Amino acid sequence: MALVPVLLAKLWSVIPRLFAWPPVRGVAHGLERLSLLLLVGGAGLEFVTGILNIQLLYVFPGSFYTLHFYGAWVFIAAFAVHVALKLGRMTRALRSRAPAAELRTGLAATRPEPPDPDHLVAAAPRPPTMTRRGAVGMVGAGSLLLLVVTAGQSIGGRLRASALLAPHGRDPGSGPDGFQINKTAAAVGITRAQLGPSWRLEVRSHGPSLILTRAQLLALPQHAAALPIACVEGWSTADQHWSGPRLTDLAALAGLPHSGSVLVESVQPPGPYSSVVLRGNQIHDHRALLALRVNGADLSIDHGFPARVIVPANPGVNNTKWVHRLTFRT
Template sequence: VFGWPTRPSWLFRLNQGLHVGLGLVLIPVVLAKLWSVAPKLFAWPPARSVAEILERLSLALLVGGILFEIVTGVLNIQYDYIFGFSFYTAHYYGAWVFLAGFAVHVAIKLPTLVRALRSRSLREELRTPLSRTEPEPPDPDGLVSVAPAPPTLSRRGLLGVVGGGSLLLGTLAVGQTVDTLRPLAVLAPRGRFYGDGPNEFQVNRTAESAGIESAGTGPGWRLALTGGSAPRELTRADLLALPQHTAVLPIACVEGWSTTQTWTGVRLRDLARMAGAAAPGSAFVQSLEEGGAFNHATLARNQVLDPDSLLALRVNDADLSLDHGFPARVIVPALPGVHNTKWVRSIEFRSA
């Protein structure tokens, strides 16, 4: 169990918002870089020495890794799972492949990098207009054409195009993380406004898609509390009769969207105490959903005992809707959205 900290409550919102936002911002940068070194990528023969073989291998990891991360990341944001593998696992290991390639490439190219940066002034390059822009002289790496055409774009113009593209994508992405900028997120599936009702906010997995039916969440529903010295079952009426706590907490998902709502329910630590497990080491939460990778979650000790960690029964002064987890769902500060289990069936409090 990874004890992801619960404070500040917006930590995962910030983490994932930056992760997705920066990933989108870097797309124009990566494309511009690949365009600038395209001749080198397709050079033949690809290598003439052991050092060049290592360089080519690092390039394969670097270019392949970053393109894989961008493509799978964008598809995940758009909920287009056209690949036949787990996004989470593949994206994680793809990042390590990219980092390995990046580290080797920087180590090999560091002298060239330092020499190039020292050879000219960035300020002077940014001041040079198109009329005074001259083609690069032929270089030993073969990146410059032996007969270049007249320049059609200055270096500062290229930086402006790339920077403008990054700024545009960043602006369109930030709206799905910052509530007040929601109208800007025109390309994000979960970026739009859903209405003014208490339950009209983003839903990643609906009750229908999870196979949840009203019959299973009606008066016959029971919450099972196990793992302690006093296991018991509670109805929703029993839970509503317990001391209620209200917390304003964000919920954030790996696709980058997040939203802040006002949640009301029973503290998880109070339920643990009621079940005879006043100091649990963790809690295993099971959903009514049958099957699926996220029909359960394990909460670490700090997540169970946080004063704002709730088994939520209401949101924004209204009962949870079925799509938002009725009759009860978990909401924990700074916890990834997929682990805030909906349609809770049971909670098993486990010892350390």
């Protein structure tokens, strides 16, 4: 969010060249233009999809994570090519004048850049209406403002109210469950009746399924882990103190003590976030739990009651809530 003004300022500074005509003047120029298309397109894709995802507007096709991941590779590859092509020009331009002196220059003494071989400078520029210092300051102030009205959702406490641009800025309340919630049970269509006395956890592998009530899960050896939640949608929590049976103990109950993966399924209606596959190294981490309690109290319904997985270094979306089935696999 804080880099949006930087991206817009950069695009504004080169926008005449983005629409130069003819668009291609040869093979080398065509390759450079292609890298520029991938650079600008990749940056736009990353920023647009990232901001939409932060705002919980899932309007893009397919999985955000896959789209964002491969978009990042396209952007980084194009960026590396662009820097390689322009490094000499960039170095010469920066050495041609003292940046500190430019930033001290007033509006009356501000002059356009001299003409250059690539015609990056406008042919007939209008008189300046802002100094370079003003332009840099405006971009910096814009970034700072966006940081202030967004970062409170991760910092928490009293600053949470300052997260005006973040849908996660709502106050989750106080007490043991008073920390960040991405999606409430109501938001994903889960009712209290689904999580009431009739709820059971099904643990499966290659043999018959094991059906466990919450009371039976609480009767298993309980372990504790202090773990944060960090979400790709732009928020995080500090360490919370979780407790419940270890995933590796549940794998042993299922008859696969050395399982290579587990499919975790939620009561949540089928969709891209209703299940996740955890790898073997995640299962066998001694801090990986099927959490039943947090900070000394039962999970609230919005934090995943009656059970959720919590795994170290796992994106928040993969710490599935409202778990009702674990299928361990070789």
